[in-house]
Every structure is written in structure tokens, then in C-alpha cells.
Amino acid sequence: MRSITTIQLQYAHRFYGFRGEAQYLHGHSGVLTIEVEDSVNPGVNMAFPCNEIQKTAWDVLKNFDHALILREDDPLLPAILDVYEKQGIRNGHPQNTMKGEAFKTELATAYPDCRLVVTKETMTVEGMIKIVYDLLKDKLNIAKITFTSGVNAASQEYEVTKSMDRCPLCGIALNEEGVCPKCGYKKR
Numbered sequence: 001m002r003s004i005t006t007i008q009l010q011y012a013h014r015f016y017g018f019r020g021e022a023q024y025l026h027g028h029s030g031v032l033t034i035e036v037e038d039s040v041n042p043g044v045n046m047a048f049p050c051n052e053i054q055k056t057a058w059d060v061l062k063n064f065d066h067a068l069i070l071r072e073d074d075p076l077l078p079a080i081l082d083v084y085e086k087q088g089i090r091n092g093h094p095q096n097t098m099k100g101e102a103f104k105t106e107l108a109t110a111y112p113d114c115r116l117v118v119t120k121e122t123m124t125v126e127g128m129i130k131i132v133y134d135l136l137k138d139k140l141n142i143a144k145i146t147f148t149s150g151v152n153a154a155s156q157e158y159e160v161t162k163s164m165d166r167c168p169l170c171g172i173a174l175n176e177e178g179v180c181p182k183c184g185y186k187k188r
């Protein structure tokens, strides 16, 4: 069975070198749908709690919300960092509080202090799906990711081969010691 959650992301980007309007900086309200597959955990009668999928995903994905996403070779990148630097907001600001955990993967690097994500490839809806899967595949049994942004949409399915050991009382994944990090339940 699948537990499905959606997350809204508002971001700015452009397709550097693209022949079309998308080469100009513009913004989107994107909707990311994550489908997690597992057996139905008999204790809670769920594959995985949707609010927990959301929490796990949001911890890293808030880096993309109200953020600028640019490809690493885009000349706008040094120009914008220069403006942020001169304005004194490059390394953070007291009102920039909704910050995610900084991350660096093969495909993307997040700089939460200046709400910037630098990507290896152009951040199309397809590109975003690759980045998200890479960030979350070890934390959630992801069976499908869909991303829609304006008229653009893409989805990818993944084969789920393992089942997660989950708490029979609250449904979330148990840690390596077999203990629920939320309620303290211990597997024996």
C-alpha cells in the first residue's frame, strides 16, 4: 500500500542557455507529491504516517522554498552573491528563519543562509525529481515522486525492495537499536 503526501514549494529559477522565455528569471508555485510504499503496519493500519513523510521531506526541502535555484555555471550566480554580500544578507539575516539543513549531494548544494540552491543540471521538473529522490531515498521507501510546476509536470516510479521496521504505536521508522524515536517503544 502507499501513503501519499504533497508539499508546496515556491521558488525562482531560470533555464540558463535555453532558447525560450524560461531563460529569464521567473518564479513558480510547485507541488511535489511523494508516495511511500510499504506493507500496512498492523499496529497503526498505515504504510507510513503522512505527516511524518512531510516532516522528513520538509526538513531538507524547505531549502527550495522561497529560494533561488541556479545552475552552477550560470553567470547570475556570482552576480547575485555579490549583491547579497554588499547588502549584508549573504551569510544570513535575523528574519531568515525558515532555514532547512544545509546539504550537498552530487546534484545540488543548499545555502540556507542566503536561500540559494546551486544545481549541477538545469532545474526542470525532471531535474527536481532526481534531486529529491537522491536526498530522501535513504530516509523513506519512495515508490513515486511527481512534481508539477505551472504547466510542467513529471513523475518517476521507483522499485521498493525493502520494508521498514516501524513502531506499532505511532508508525514511524525505528532506529538502529529498534527503538521508536518518538514514543520510546522498544522492539524485543
Ligand SMILES: [Zn+2]
Binding pocket: 013, 014, 022, 026, 027, 028
Ligand atoms: Zn520555470
Ligand SMILES: [Zn+2]
Binding pocket: 167, 168, 169, 170, 171, 172, 180, 181, 182, 183, 184, 185
Ligand atoms: Zn512510536
